[in-house]
Amino acid sequence: MVNIIVCVKQVPDVAELKIDPLTHNVVREGVPSIVNPDDRIGVEEALRIKEKYGGRITILSMGPPQAKAALFECLSMGTDDAILLSDRTFAAADTLATAYTLARAIKMYRNDFDLIICGRRAIDAETGQTGIQIAEQLEIPHLTYVKNVQVFPDEKKVVVRREVEGQIETIEAPIPILLTVMEGLNKPRLPNLREIIKSKKKEIRVVNATELGGDLSLYGLKGSPTWVAKVYPPPPKPGGTIKSGEPKESVSELINILAEKKLIVKRVE
Amino acid sequence: MMAQVSSALIDIQSWRGVFVYVEMKDGKPRDASLELLGASHKLKESLQEEITAVILGKDVAEFAKILASYGAEKVIVAEHDMLGHYTSDAYTKVLSKIVLENKPSVVFYPATPNCRDLASKMAARLKTGLAADCTDLKVNGNKQLVQIRPDFGGKDLSEILTKTRPQMVTVRPGAFKKLQPKDSKVRVQKVKVDLKPEDMRVKILNVEKAKIEGSDDLVKSQIVASAGMGFGSRENIAIFEEFVKAIGASPGASRPVVERGWIARDRQVGQSGKTVAPKLYFAIGISGSVQHRVGMENSEFIVAINNDPNAPIFKFCNFGIVGDLFKVLPLITEEVKKIKGNSASS
Numbered sequence: 001m002v003n004i005i006v007c008v009k010q011v012p013d014v015a016e017l018k019i020d021p022l023t024h025n026v027v028r029e030g031v032p033s034i035v036n037p038d039d040r041i042g043v044e045e046a047l048r049i050k051e052k053y054g055g056r057i058t059i060l061s062m063g064p065p066q067a068k069a070a071l072f073e074c075l076s077m078g079t080d081d082a083i084l085l086s087d088r089t090f091a092a093a094d095t096l097a098t099a100y101t102l103a104r105a106i107k108m109y110r111n112d113f114d115l116i117i118c119g120r121r122a123i124d125a126e127t128g129q130t131g132i133q134i135a136e137q138l139e140i141p142h143l144t145y146v147k148n149v150q151v152f153p154d155e156k157k158v159v160v161r162r163e164v165e166g167q168i169e170t171i172e173a174p175i176p177i178l179l180t181v182m183e184g185l186n187k188p189r190l191p192n193l194r195e196i197i198k199s200k201k202k203e204i205r206v207v208n209a210t211e212l213g214g215d216l217s218l219y220g221l222k223g224s225p226t227w228v229a230k231v232y233p234p235p236p237k238p239g240g241t242i243k244s245g246e247p248k249e250s251v252s253e254l255i256n257i258l259a260e261k262k263l264i265v266k267r268v269e
Numbered sequence: 270m271m272a273q274v275s276s277a278l279i280d281i282q283s284w285r286g287v288f289v290y291v292e293m294k295d296g297k298p299r300d301a302s303l304e305l306l307g308a309s310h311k312l313k314e315s316l317q318e319e320i321t322a323v324i325l326g327k328d329v330a331e332f333a334k335i336l337a338s339y340g341a342e343k344v345i346v347a348e349h350d351m352l353g354h355y356t357s358d359a360y361t362k363v364l365s366k367i368v369l370e371n372k373p374s375v376v377f378y379p380a381t382p383n384c385r386d387l388a389s390k391m392a393a394r395l396k397t398g399l400a401a402d403c404t405d406l407k408v409n410g411n412k413q414l415v416q417i418r419p420d421f422g423g424k425d426l427s428e429i430l431t432k433t434r435p436q437m438v439t440v441r442p443g444a445f446k447k448l449q450p451k452d453s454k455v456r457v458q459k460v461k462v463d464l465k466p467e468d469m470r471v472k473i474l475n476v477e478k479a480k481i482e483g484s485d486d487l488v489k490s491q492i493v494a495s496a497g498m499g500f501g502s503r504e505n506i507a508i509f510e511e512f513v514k515a516i517g518a519s520p521g522a523s524r525p526v527v528e529r530g531w532i533a534r535d536r537q538v539g540q541s542g543k544t545v546a547p548k549l550y551f552a553i554g555i556s557g558s559v560q561h562r563v564g565m566e567n568s569e570f571i572v573a574i575n576n577d578p579n580a581p582i583f584k585f586c587n588f589g590i591v592g593d594l595f596k597v598l599p600l601i602t603e604e605v606k607k608i609k610g611n612s613a614s615s
């Protein structure tokens with residue numbers, strides 16, 4: 001038996017984000033929300049471990065009520081239950097406050113876990129910090145950039161391959177542990193019809209701040225040591241030269257510019 | 270579970286100085302760390318704080334001189350056998366002790382994979398703020414450190430401020446320039462490292478090189494040329510290779526090109542690949558999606574070749590040629606060979 005918690009974030013589909021042509025701000029309205037891609041990989045890995053050894057897979061998320069859609073999707077992949085931490089008090093949390101909130105929920109509701117799986121990063125802010133900070137709050141070890149996982153439930157250990165900058169480390173670590181997983185670990189399954197029907201009966205437990213308890217000043221914006229002072233579109237690049245005439249002419253103009261800028265230099269033998 | 274420290278309790282004035290965490294790579298201090306010494310000097314005018322390089326590893330004391338020559342005013346060295354290979358446990362234990370003893374106001378880390386791991390754990394242990402993968406830094410009118418980072422794959426920039434100390438920041442490699450090295454005197458402080466086997470909860474069984482060849486050249490190269498789907502087939506990549514060789518560029522590629530195996534996976538440029546900022550970048554048969562753009566837009570001079578005048582790449586290149594790459598590219602290769610070749614015979 002291996003009990004697993006997968007932390008899942010609902011994110012806007014970044015590829016679909018458009019820029020407002022007048023204000024140059026990112027337009028979020030109408031952009032579809034998806035399960036963060038790395039987190040789907042986490043769900044898939046949890047399912048594969050469960051298929052081998054049994055156990056329970058809990059999906060844990062902090063987000064607005066709409067995030068239920070993401071949790072249903074994970075349930076319909078075949079996971080067992082889901083907890084959504086949802087409250088205005090949790091809003092505008094940075095990674096430390098997010099990790100505090102998720103870690104507290106784990107302590108309160110699922111303290112019998114063997115593994116926690118997070119994505120390497122969420123595609124909206126791409127910090128890649130939250131998982132590591134959950135592990136530190138729970139005082140358990142973690143391993144990042146995981147490309148392969150073997151679980152040995154009887155020996156209470158995992159053997160993990162971690163890939164960093166062209167090096168593969170094989171690491172043995174005790175259970176309980178937190179892993180952050182990335183592209184290339186597996187190919188997530190699509191929800192199947194049977195599981196979709198089953199998932200309708202599964203419950204998503206929604207927990208608010210009062211219920212989660214603790215010191216409310218440690219949640220959300222209040223509990224965040226960092227805050228966003230300003231958001232603005234990147235400065236426009238000065239318009240470049242675009243040539244659409246005869247290729248020969250365009251090329252010779254380019255070559256002149258590059259030579260002038262000393263970007264092509266005569267080879268000194 | 271550890272309770273958080275309320276940020277109101279932090280006495281900001283008692284935290285002074287800038288720390289630069291120095292990562293070792295291939296047996297020497299990594300360029301991205303030296304760049305952070307450069308960044309610290311840029312901020313020094315407004316921050317007026319001492320710049321300390323902190324280096325952890327097995328035999329690393331000898332590098333203090335190099336760190337000084339790139340701008341460190343003080344170097345803290347922590348050596349131990351158990352620091353020979355990066356682990357979160359050992360490195361966090363040693364570095365957090367150093368930071369708590371010295372109380373710097375800022376700790377900069379390069380935003381490389383292991384440093385992002387370390388910085389996250391450090392910030393959680395010290396219960397302080399961490400801004401991830403910043404591309405710019407400045408000091409505002411209130412003498413606050415402003416940490417600038419791209420959001421949503423570079424569609425927005427946000428400015429982050431930190432209420433707690435030390436302020437921790439990972440900074441994207443290539444975002445700042447190293448100083449010109451010059452011989453400088455430096456104070457070196459060696460710290461006593463107290464590590465026991467029990468401190469390490471995980472055990473490294475083996476380390477091997479991944480099959481795909483390392484492509485450090487891509488990030489370091491002055492000229493990078495990337496191939497996109499416009500090439501149409503693997504065979505056509507030959508004219509790309511010829512161009513790359515002639516101009517002396519490091520080859521890169523867009524994601525679909527890598528996925529089809531036309532060019533090695535570790536040469537992908539973009540959001541899920543490498544970030545490059547060479548002097549000269551060629552985007553050849555590349556549409557210029559935002560995921561590709563974030564990996565190359567800081568290049569000094571961007572040349573685009575595309576047969577679609579409406580391709581997004583033309584909105585952010587410095588020189589664009591609208592045309593068939595199969596006609597344009599061989600012409601460029603030929604011209605480049607002429608320039609480079611002439612001198613060889615003269």
Ligand SMILES: Cc1cc2nc3c(=O)[nH]c(=O)nc-3n(C[C@H](O)[C@H](O)[C@H](O)COP(=O)(O)OP(=O)(O)OC[C@H]3O[C@@H](n4cnc5c(N)ncnc54)[C@H](O)[C@@H]3O)c2cc1C
Pocket residue numbers: 015496497498499500522523524525526537538539540541542543553554555556557558559560561564574575576577580592593594595
């Ligand atoms: C989460 C996520 C992460 C991603 N990460 C990355 C990443 O790291 N890097 C990356 O590159 N992409 C990434 N992508 C993919 C990205 O969205 C684009 O699909 C990709 O960059 C497009 O590659 P391309 O420009 O080569 O191909 P296309 O978009 O198909 O463009 C091909 C271009 O070639 C031009 N062309 C065709 N024939 C010719 C010719 N004969 N002469 C001249 N021009 C010609 C066409 O006009 C077109 O503009 C990511 C996507 C997602 C969702």
Ligand SMILES: Nc1ncnc2c1ncn2[C@@H]1O[C@H](COP(=O)(O)O)[C@@H](O)[C@H]1O
Pocket residue numbers: 006007008009010036038039060061062063095098102117118119120121122123125126127128129130131
């Ligand atoms: N609000 C959240 N709810 C659940 N999990 C989260 C949340 N934010 C981050 N995570 C987890 O932490 C990982 C890294 O996120 P980030 O640090 O934001 O890049 C994600 O892939 C998730 O597994």
